[in-house]
Amino acid sequence: MTARVDHVVTSGTFSLDGGTWDVDNNVWLVGDDDEVVVIDAAHDPDKILAAVAGRRVLAIICTHAHDDHVNAAADLATATGAAIHLHPADEPLWRMTYPDTDFEPLHDGQQFEAGGVFLQILHTPGHAPGCISAYAPQLDAVFTGDTLFAGGPGATGRSFSDFPTIIDSITTRLLPLPPTTTVHTGHGPSTTIATESPHLDEWIARGH
Known part of the structure; x- marks a missing residue:
């Protein structure tokens, strides 16, 4: 079966530090006609299950534990x-949403496989301490959650986040990927490493 990436957009809210915001989240499914890995189960389990379409779900990978990325997990x-x-x-952060539900621990360098596609876990902290990205070299794609967006790094103005750390993660773990790599993000449009790489100095100067 031919491997593919399926994309679902779900809508809900993100809450942290006493504030709540309306958000649209990207949910990514990587696999083939028989099996998939789901990246970031956000907001709407029924919509995600409709995209799964009866395939075997091998793993639910969370790029981080902000509630908008895990509340359907x-x-x-x-x-x-x-x-x-x-x-x-x-x-x-996970315990804020799930006080009594456990998870399997991810580690840097861990690999998952679905439909013949290998996903390598890259620890990319900064937006949150446990942020990861999932790199699929066979698809020339990386799934960055809220670490790298079209236009710059993820937000670091709330609890558990740190701007120098996210810049280090992007500089050392993401920008060295092949320039053609498609960056599938946690919110908004996809981009490429080649598109984002030239703007690193601007992001640092902006300190956003």
């Missing part, structure tokens, strides 16, 4: 039998 895990995977540095 438990329901999706119950519906599919798949385990939820999260970097343990994000456990404090």
Whole structure:
């Protein structure tokens, strides 16, 4: 079966530090006609299950534990039998949404496989301590969550975030990827490493 990336946009809210905001989230499914990995189970488990379309879900990978990226994970895990995977540095954020639900710990360099596609986990902290990106060299794609967007790094103005750390993650883990690599983000449009690389100095100067 030919491997592919499916994309679902779900809508809901993000809450942290006493504020709540309306958000649209990207949910990515990587695999083939028989099996998939789901990246960031956000807001709407039924919509995600419709995109799964009866395929076997091998894993639910969380790029980080902000509630808008994980609030459908438990329901999706119950519906599919798949385990939820999260970097343990994000456990404090995870417990804000799921006090009693556990996850499988992700680690840097870990690999997942679905439909013949290998996903390599890159620890890319900064937006949150446990942020990861998932690199699929066979697809010339990386799934960056909220670490790198079209136009710059993810936000670092709230609890558990740090701007110098996210810049280091982008500089050392993402920008060295092949320039043709498509960057599939947690919100908004996709981009490429080649498009974003020239703007690093601007982001640092902007300190956003």
